[in-house]
Amino acid sequence: MINGFPRILEEMNAIQLRKNLNNKTVAILVFGACENHGDHMPFGADFLVPMELAKRVAASARNVLVLPAFPYGVSSHHSDFQMTITLKPNTLIRAIEDVCSRLSEMA
Numbered sequence: 370m371i372n373g374f375p376r377i378l379e380e381m382n383a384i385q386l387r388k389n390l391n392n393k394t395v396a397i398l399v400f401g402a403c404e405n406h407g408d409h410m411p412f413g414a415d416f417l418v419p420m421e422l423a424k425r426v427a428a429s430a431r432n433v434l435v436l437p438a439f440p441y442g443v444s445s446h447h448s449d450f451q452m453t454i455t456l457k458p459n460t461l462i463r464a465i466e467d468v469c470s471r472l473s474e475m476a
Contacts, residue, residue: 375389376427376428376433376434377424377435378435378436389434390434391432393432394433394434395433395434396433396434396435396436396472397434397435398436398438398468399416399419399423399435399436399439400416400439400442400461401413401414401415401417401419401439401440401441401442402416402441402442402444403416403440403441403442403452403454404442404454404455405450405452412452416438419438420438423435439464439468441454441461442461443456443457443461
């Protein structure tokens, strides 16, 4: 909850969503990557930091819903490094299309 109102989808239930969602709601969807940045950073840095930013935006704006982060990206340039999880470019594009299509159907 942000300022007493639920804004983070994965923290909401269906009743809260119905009460807070309308045709003017703006959804924020964070895409990141799960990749090795060396010994000094977490593997989720590419989505953890933007998620925090999205939460702060939602806290200061009205009618914003933060969707769950999509924690995978195209990271083939990091594939030689331990635990980098990468998608093929077309896979990521299709995932984005699927999520956006579903969101537009609900509008």
